[in-house]
Amino acid sequence: MTDPTVERISFTDVRLGFGRGRHRLEVLDGVDFGVRSGEFVSVLGPSGCGKSTLLNLAAGFLKPDSGLVEVDGAKVTGPDPRRGVVFQQYAIFPWLTVEKNIAFGLTLKGNRRPKAEIREAVARYVDLMGLNGFEKALPKTLSGGMRQRVALARAYATEPDVMLLDEPFAALDAQTREFMQELLHGTSQRDQRASMLITHSIEEAIFLSRRIVVLTNRPTHVHEVIDVDVEWPRTPESRTAPAFIELRRHLEQVMRSMTTLPTVNR
Amino acid sequence: MTVTVRRVLLPLCGIALAIGGWWLASSLDDRTPPPSRVFHVLVDGLGSSDGLLLDTRLSVLRVLIGVAIGCTAAVPVGFALAWFSVVRDMFNPLVSFFRALPPLALIPLVIIELGIGETARLSLLVYAAFFSAVIVIYESVAAIDDLYVRAARALGASELELFRRVVVPLTVPQIFVAVRVALGVCWATLVAAEFVAAQRGLGAMMAKAQSFFRMDDVWAGILLIGISAVIMDRLVQLLMARAVRWQERVVR
Numbered sequence: 001m002t003d004p005t006v007e008r009i010s011f012t013d014v015r016l017g018f019g020r021g022r023h024r025l026e027v028l029d030g031v032d033f034g035v036r037s038g039e040f041v042s043v044l045g046p047s048g049c050g051k052s053t054l055l056n057l058a059a060g061f062l063k064p065d066s067g068l069v070e071v072d073g074a075k076v077t078g079p080d081p082r083r084g085v086v087f088q089q090y091a092i093f094p095w096l097t098v099e100k101n102i103a104f105g106l107t108l109k110g111n112r113r114p115k116a117e118i119r120e121a122v123a124r125y126v127d128l129m130g131l132n133g134f135e136k137a138l139p140k141t142l143s144g145g146m147r148q149r150v151a152l153a154r155a156y157a158t159e160p161d162v163m164l165l166d167e168p169f170a171a172l173d174a175q176t177r178e179f180m181q182e183l184l185h186g187t188s189q190r191d192q193r194a195s196m197l198i199t200h201s202i203e204e205a206i207f208l209s210r211r212i213v214v215l216t217n218r219p220t221h222v223h224e225v226i227d228v229d230v231e232w233p234r235t236p237e238s239r240t241a242p243a244f245i246e247l248r249r250h251l252e253q254v255m256r257s258m259t260t261l262p263t264v265n266r
Numbered sequence: 267m268t269v270t271v272r273r274v275l276l277p278l279c280g281i282a283l284a285i286g287g288w289w290l291a292s293s294l295d296d297r298t299p300p301p302s303r304v305f306h307v308l309v310d311g312l313g314s315s316d317g318l319l320l321d322t323r324l325s326v327l328r329v330l331i332g333v334a335i336g337c338t339a340a341v342p343v344g345f346a347l348a349w350f351s352v353v354r355d356m357f358n359p360l361v362s363f364f365r366a367l368p369p370l371a372l373i374p375l376v377i378i379e380l381g382i383g384e385t386a387r388l389s390l391l392v393y394a395a396f397f398s399a400v401i402v403i404y405e406s407v408a409a410i411d412d413l414y415v416r417a418a419r420a421l422g423a424s425e426l427e428l429f430r431r432v433v434v435p436l437t438v439p440q441i442f443v444a445v446r447v448a449l450g451v452c453w454a455t456l457v458a459a460e461f462v463a464a465q466r467g468l469g470a471m472m473a474k475a476q477s478f479f480r481m482d483d484v485w486a487g488i489l490l491i492g493i494s495a496v497i498m499d500r501l502v503q504l505l506m507a508r509a510v511r512w513q514e515r516v517v518r
């Protein structure tokens with residue numbers, strides 16, 4: 001499972017557009033990359049270049065116009081609990097308590113576990129995500145950071161082989177975001193699970209990833225793939241390591257060169 | 267303290283103001299009975315078992331039965347319309363037509379086909395409740411955020427599980443809304459139907475009172491209909507608040 005040469009997720013010459021005729025918008029224009037076993041990969045790219053589209057393809061919510069999206073060598077045909085998804089907008093179920101949200105995947109027919117096992121898994125992830133004392137709370141009473149932790153716990157509780165994360169921390173404040181990044185790093189580090197993270201944040205991409213896939217503007221292809229040469233596992237100190245800072249400078253320059261919007265707002 | 271003032275005292279002040287205005291109007295216009303006379307009629311009528319009490323009971327019961335049957339039928343039909351595109355495409359025009367058609371427009375037809383008995387009135391009410399509720403339910407299912415559907419699918423939910431464990435809980439609040447809409451439409455329909463064809467019931471009582479110029483009874487009828495409708499609406503709201511505690515309240 002952790003053979004580092006096997007690609008768990010692979011995109012081969014993936015093309016996808018939306019709409020037809022005059023309203024046709026070519027989004028993905030031959031995207032090629034893969035995420036290997038046990039590897040954490042971030043996808044970085046300008047706004048609207050199709051990052052979420054790429055994740056939706058891997059999750060099975062969308063089909064490519066041409067090209068191949070494969071997970072473990074099998075073509076993706078639809079959503080599958082072996083691929084966990086964490087959404088930017090949390091998407092935790094507002095009508096369920098924290099523990100019922102976390103248990104949701106384990107109570108479905110396709111993946112059902114015995115009661116004791118569910119209870120144990122819930123307790124483990126409540127603990128891991130620091131949600132103790134909030135097991136019976138409804139989502140409306142939680143802060144944004146806690147909601148996102150519930151979403152992570154729910155996705156991880158089913159123990160998927162592959163994790164897909166779409167800007168999971170975009171809505172959080174800087175401190176909470178760093179805390180969540182460290183939490184996520186600890187979790188994926190321990191599980192050796194292949195993960196694909198979509199992000200806007202260069203800092204987040206470097207901190208969490210083995211490799212970073214940089215996408216171009218629409219119509220989108222891979223601009224470059226960067227190996228992150230910062231000591232592994234990462235620690236809070238990694239953020240100030242010379243290699244980290246050097247890479248951040250490089251990526252900032254790349255991203256700036258792709259920004260075509262007027263710069264008055266920034 | 268301030269909470270009691272706001273939730274009890276202020277509403278009471280509003281009601282007192284309205285009664286004051288009514289009293290003033292009655293002293294200026296001799297066709298308008300003063301509040302005291304109407305309250306007297308109310309107390310008397312509600313005290314005797316075949317007076318106003320019977321009319322009120324009959325009207326409330328008719329509305330309840332109409333709403334109960336109409337909404338019970340509307341729930342599965344609303345879900346089916348929203349869930350199966352074939353069903354939707356086929357029946358959408360029909361549902362739109364019957365929903366736009368005022369139930370009262372069917373009174374002549376109903377009287378000829380079913381007479382002026384209880385069956386006729388109840389059919390009309392069931393019809394009114396069904397079509398007003400079905401649209402609300404259908405639209406609430408159609409408006410479900412795709413995000414939750416995707417989240418559940420990604421966790422491995424089958425179609426049935428998706429329906430039972432995501433669509434239904436998200437739609438429950440709207441079912442209560444549908445019941446409230448149906449209640450409103452049913453009261454309107456019932457009163458008109460009772461004006462035209464009924465021996466007893468608040469509408470019939472008022473129609474009789476009108477032909478004998480008994481203004482006290484007319485006013486008593488208006489009050490009873492309004493109050494019954496408000497109480498029923500509040501009860502549904504209360505049930506809803508209990509059933510969907512998870513909802514985020516934006517106001518208050």
Ligand SMILES: Nc1ncnc2c1ncn2[C@@H]1O[C@H](COP(=O)(O)OP(=O)(O)OP(=O)(O)O)[C@@H](O)[C@H]1O
Nearest residue numbers: 018019025027045046047048049050051052053054
């Ligand atoms: N269902 C859809 N129908 C039509 N156009 C779409 C659809 N989904 C996405 N698009 C368009 O495709 C492009 C890529 O969308 P996508 O959400 O993948 O971008 P993104 O890279 O995730 O952007 P952001 O960084 O802002 O989240 C956008 O221009 C968007 O408007």
Ligand SMILES: [Mg+2]
Nearest residue numbers: 051052053167
């Ligand atoms: Mg996006």
